[in-house]
Amino acid sequence: MSGTDDAPAERPRVFGTADSVYVRIVRLTLIEKGVDHELVPVDPFAPEGVPPAYRARHPFGRIPAFEHDGFRLFEAGAIARYVDEAFKGPALLPEGVKARARANQIISIADSYAYRPMVWGVYVERVEKPAQGEPSDEARLAAALAEADVCLAALAALMEGGPFLAGPRLSLADLHLAPMISYFQQAPEGAARLAAHPGLAQWWARMSARPSLRQLGLCAG
Numbered sequence: 001m002s003g004t005d006d007a008p009a010e011r012p013r014v015f016g017t018a019d020s021v022y023v024r025i026v027r028l029t030l031i032e033k034g035v036d037h038e039l040v041p042v043d044p045f046a047p048e049g050v051p052p053a054y055r056a057r058h059p060f061g062r063i064p065a066f067e068h069d070g071f072r073l074f075e076a077g078a079i080a081r082y083v084d085e086a087f088k089g090p091a092l093l094p095e096g097v098k099a100r101a102r103a104n105q106i107i108s109i110a111d112s113y114a115y116r117p118m119v120w121g122v123y124v125e126r127v128e129k130p131a132q133g134e135p136s137d138e139a140r141l142a143a144a145l146a147e148a149d150v151c152l153a154a155l156a157a158l159m160e161g162g163p164f165l166a167g168p169r170l171s172l173a174d175l176h177l178a179p180m181i182s183y184f185q186q187a188p189e190g191a192a193r194l195a196a197h198p199g200l201a202q203w204w205a206r207m208s209a210r211p212s213l214r215q216l217g218l219c220a221g
């Protein structure tokens, strides 16, 4: 791990589960920065819910929560930006004002319009529920696919020449969207939707081959 003067060398802790989209965003960011970290298990989907004491770290009971050198933080976007600024390693936001705005815009799109339909509406309905012997809600799936279509079209238009979402270099935007696409494309309908946007499909092929994604077991399809 490489701390700056402001960030003494303590191993950051990430609280959550390894399969959570938002935990993955933070862990991918840490790995891409070359920062060793500890994953502390907290499962909001366990029958008993999150341990009551966890609410001191995250009043909303979501994952991830984060701690580094006594500094506590929640919300994946804020944690990723902290990690980017607090540690050495490649800068994960572009330097130019407009390119940085684009990266932040894509992160916001992922949170606001991609996560729910792609992960819960498509992956959970088409992949996870059948794997658990439950029927898919086809109406929910169809509605989610329609929302995902809008999302993919917007992202494809915004990424322009790529090859990354916010320009020529890897950024937090790529690390934010990738865990969502990893789930989405495991549904056949998701894979087909992604393939309809060659720039995004190539982006995903490149992203899923990165050591950071492989280390966390993000599915390449």
Ligand SMILES: N[C@@H](CCC(=O)N[C@@H](CS)C(=O)NCC(=O)O)C(=O)O
Pocket: 020, 021, 022, 023, 044, 045, 061, 062, 063, 064, 074, 075, 076, 077
């Ligand atoms: N806005 C939060 C979202 C975190 C989030 O929704 N995490 C999910 C897991 S991927 C969670 O904790 N879900 C538990 C629940 O909904 O009760 C962030 O950026 O960290």
